[in-house]
Amino acid sequence: MQKNIRNFCIIAHIDHGKSTLADRLLQVTGSVTEREFHNQMLDSMDIERERGITIKSSAVTMYTENSAGEKFQLNLIDTPGHVDFSYEVSRALASCEGALLVVDAAQGVEAQTVANLYKAMEQDLEIIPVVNKIDLPSANIDETLYEIDNELGLDPDGAVLVSAKTGQGVDELLEAIMERIPPPSGDPDAPLRARVFDSIFDPYRGVIAYFRVVDGVMRSDREILLMAIGNEYRIEEIGHLGIRRDKCELLPNGDVGYLIAGIKSVSDVRSGETITTSENPAQELLDGFAQAKPVVFSSLFPISSEDYNDLTTAMDKLKLNDASLVFEKVNSVGLGFGFRCGFLGLLHLEVVQERLEREFGMSLVLTAPTVLYRVTLTNGEVKYIDNPNLYPDPSRIELTEEPYIKASVIMPDKYIGPVTTLLLDRRGQNYSNTYVGARRVEIKVNMPLAEIVYDFYDRLKSVTQGYGSFDYETADYQPGNLARVDILVNHERVDALSMLVHRDRAAKWAKRACENLKEAIPRQQFKIPIQGTIGGSIIARTTISALRKDVTAKCYGGDITRKRKLLEKQKAGKKRMKMVGRVMIPQKAFLAVLKRD
């Protein structure tokens, strides 16, 4: 059996057709009936489907046979396609022997593809290059094969040409998977060791953990021990993952499946955890267990303070199926009680915000996202600061450091100018560029993480007309000359608007923030000064003039409905605003401080 199992994943840039290819494989192997088939089956969350991206990984088992009639079991392990979730990607890769590297024939190799390929190579996976979308009129197969050779260093002769959309080449791809990807090589007689690569929360069954059997076999009638966290559970159910869960008694060595064991929260069974049996435990953990660290921080407040308890409940529920989400209670002078949250990246932040608003009906204010600063005090103490309001008094600070990243941008060479300008504007250092294809360039640069947490992707997309792709890995901390800019609205400091900013840019930043707030805050009955300050000195100011009247002159005859509906619309709109002192601040204003254009 073991020799006929193939575990593989698909690596692809967003939009290069990963989900379509996965769906096509499911369909061709008969794992899903025509009636069940709908596009992008593997992405189950609404948000994923809408944005065409995969956030959570999951797995699916397929059965097929090769041209010689030999039967095979194929386990496809899906991976998140976004840089924010690179930790989850590496856990999924560790559970595979092979990877399909999908490249869009019309768009060529992208930065994220390269980054994930390197991760796959580190895990010694067999890589099968797949050139997708060959049915498109704009497909340039030769150029794509050239890039696979030159840019990725893979043998282009081994590439399989497919169209996931039409199904062309998919049979050849299945044959290549069975022939070229090696079978699992674990020891079936050793004590059980299974690696968790993902888990989800099911309101009826508790946590469902997805794992790969590395050593030994998994039996359904055992007590298990989660080695890293040290908890024991009685197995309720194990099985294979299909479009539905397919219960079984035993998962052989090398197999991929799911487990239900009355586990209450996904935080109890993190990606990378090692499962063994209580009666015959393994000696050592599988390598690769590490906690995903939050890199972006923001505070969430309910628009209406009365909703704080509802928000607490919603956050706790969200935490049940999002182990990466970390949060703690905060109290803001202007905004009341809320949560300081850590996220894996901006996309993660947006996903959490959307889920809170959509699934839990919350109306939220989010403060400007910030990174984790390292501050050495004059007494030698080192502190990590994730909230500008906790930034120590400058007289007590010996050194402030900020997190840096190694960024890589790949784009057609005609965009070198605007991309370079953008990167330098974002404080990029150690700039280098190389041609990776005939007309495509990769720029590498070190830059502060803080420079990409807001609108960087959007700006990059806009200056490259969508052709630029971006990836990064975290690098060391570097000293930064930072200052906290405070914003005073109507002479009151709004703590939720404070930001840590590079000192040389503070004045410009404060001016822009004041102007943005002037645009975003509606005029009120009194004039509202808006000031940007550092340590009490004003470095920028503007004023929202007072509204001198607020009435429509005429009632249109007997049309009272029109007046009433206008009032009801305004009333609904005000529910999206937060009262800070006497001033109504709309939800969007809290992020407007960061707007650059």
Next chain:
Amino acid sequence: MQNSCAGLYVHAPFCVSKCSYCAFNSVVKPADTSGMCSALSSELYRRTNNNHLEFQTFYAGGGTPTLLPPEFWAGLVNMAGSESLKEVTIETNPASADAVDYHALLLAGFNRISVGVQSFNNKYLQLLGRRHSADEAKGSLKLISESGFRNISIDLMYGLPGQTPEDHRTDVEETLRFAPQHISAYDLTLEPGTPMGDRGEKASENFCTDMYHQTDEFLTANGYIHYEVSSYALEEKYRSVHNSSYWNRIPYIGIGPSAHSFTGTARSWNVNSISQYESALLQGELPVESSEELTDENAAHEILALGFRNTNGVDLDELAEFGFRLDPNELLQTGLISRTDNLLVPDAEGMLFADFLALKASELLAGSHRV
């Protein structure tokens, strides 16, 4: 429909030409208006037949209602029940080319006339697309007065593009020379889809506010009562009873294209299209486009949306009838309203912030109510 229906509004949808700020439902008058006249009569008949309605007020608006013949109006006023009617108003356009027979209108039963002067400055009259000059307006007012009308209202507009508070003051002074019983002074509202609205032409907010206060100060100094954001009456008895019924949620019937009706618990409105309006009635149907039953919350919102616009104010007891309590302290702190018993009454500055007050009050509403 209740028996005590206070008002009847008749919408005459024709004008000689369309003014450049106007978003009302009106079209250029066709050669033959008899179809409209019979449709209006037919609608009134259908709505009042078997209902024994007694109207207190009759208001002929538009459009330019004087473009329909006085004999038609005489018949309609008669149908509405001339014994119960107290205030019978018609709007008129002071363009001499319209050649209105004011004496005939008086005989038709009208006892109040609202004259759309808008300005006594030819520059602004042209800008507004009015068909009359300042002199023609003055001539019409003289004629109307001589024909026997003793209750005359003059409409003014301000906040016009390029208009200064001094220009506006001249308009108000000219108006006072005619000592009208009633003055309506409207701040120009830019309506999308109109030539002026699309050009976004209007005086600055500061000028408009200055003109509002100037009107208030000047007219009250001359004995007028500022009883609604845009309305002034020379004596209590000259307040517009008909318009007040809109603001005080008293039932009314509106006939004509796009006219609105209110039963006390439900609102409905007629189709806009003149041809649809006429053909519905020809087929024996009421030309109603849509209607809505008001929830208690809708009713409370109406009370707020309307109440702060006029000195009748918002009645806390009336809100309570719909199951709502309103703690007025925060509103009183704005200094824009005062409280007498259970009435919250705006002053002149307060009426200028009526929408603000309504929004604020709507957020303060509390109570058990049916939704």
